Amino acid sequence: AKRHGRGRAVRYAPGMIEAVAERHALERDLRLALADHQFHLVFQPIMTLSNDAIVGYEALIRWQHPTRGFVSPVSFIPMAEETGLIMPIGAWVLNEACRRATLWPAQQHVAVNVSAVQLRSPKLLAHITSALADSGLPPHRLEIELTETALVEDGPQVAHTLSALRQLGLKIAMDDFGTGYSSLAHLRDLPLDRIKIDRSFVSAALHDKHSMAVVKAITQMGSDMGIVTIAEGVEDADQLALLRSLGCDAVQGYLIGRPERQMNYCPPAAISTHV
Ligand code: C2E
Ligand code: CA
Ligand code: CA
Numbered sequence: 001a002k003r004h005g006r007g008r009a010v011r012y013a014p015g016m017i018e019a020v021a022e023r024h025a026l027e028r029d030l031r032l033a034l035a036d037h038q039f040h041l042v043f044q045p046i047m048t049l050s051n052d053a054i055v056g057y058e059a060l061i062r063w064q065h066p067t068r069g070f071v072s073p074v075s076f077i078p079m080a081e082e083t084g085l086i087m088p089i090g091a092w093v094l095n096e097a098c099r100r101a102t103l104w105p106a107q108q109h110v111a112v113n114v115s116a117v118q119l120r121s122p123k124l125l126a127h128i129t130s131a132l133a134d135s136g137l138p139p140h141r142l143e144i145e146l147t148e149t150a151l152v153e154d155g156p157q158v159a160h161t162l163s164a165l166r167q168l169g170l171k172i173a174m175d176d177f178g179t180g181y182s183s184l185a186h187l188r189d190l191p192l193d194r195i196k197i198d199r200s201f202v203s204a205a206l207h208d209k210h211s212m213a214v215v216k217a218i219t220q221m222g223s224d225m226g227i228v229t230i231a232e233g234v235e236d237a238d239q240l241a242l243l244r245s246l247g248c249d250a251v252q253g254y255l256i257g258r259p260e261r262q263m264n265y266c267p268p269a270a271i272s273t274h275v
């Protein structure tokens, strides 16, 4: 409690001081994490339903702290955005994802999550072009996943970055589609190549008719507009069968594969020369 005015005590809510201190500690640790090599990427496969082939992987960041253990991106990405640390962390993700993708077969792409803060920065383009140049990955093998929140606050910078990315030959996906607002306006106005149907609709579709209607409508719109639809969070065979029947283009989720480190990943060409 803090002394305030005529001897009255202002009491902080229980745990508030601890929570503030913990935020500071987490921020300090996050600042050190990059230099201390505490981040790594995992890769989750994306399967196309036309021939059940793995067409690419989404790169997902992991933070393994020496004493905290595993810290979820759901908790540290927002802090990285608030502190601006998302710029160097995001640049590292782009570099590492492109470098790793060069080890995969040429028909597979890598999808990288790019936050609203990165998209608003004039530095993003330079980070992407140098990740491509340093790795030698052709631009058409890199996809950028943006959430609607990133696209909603579209200033001139966002419009400029999006068209520059397209000119480079990158593919652009709208992530978590259906969870933001004005989704349909974005679908109409933005140059999108892919829509990722949010897991919340996919997992509820079989027992909730409204979710089913949303999944149906998105896949139908995607096919009418020539935009590839990818369903997220596919966990069982019934969901997969449903998505096939609705004409969804591709799927991602634990049923197809969990995000994996690919530590011992060996490119197919390298395997064949060793046998
Ligand atoms: P997201 O982009 O929507 O990524 C999908 C999340 O769903 C991942 O969680 C993934 O592990 C999880 N997932 C995939 N398949 C399934 C499934 O079948 N069932 C369930 N229950 N979950 C599934 P993760 O890796 O914890 O990432 C959470 C979020 O953190 C991501 O959501 C993304 O918004 C953000 N994120 C992750 N890596 C990065 C990054 O490198 N940069 C940025 N800016 N954000 C990232
Ligand atoms: Ca994503
Ligand atoms: Ca998503």
Ligand code: CA
Binding pocket: 176
């Ligand atoms: Ca999500």
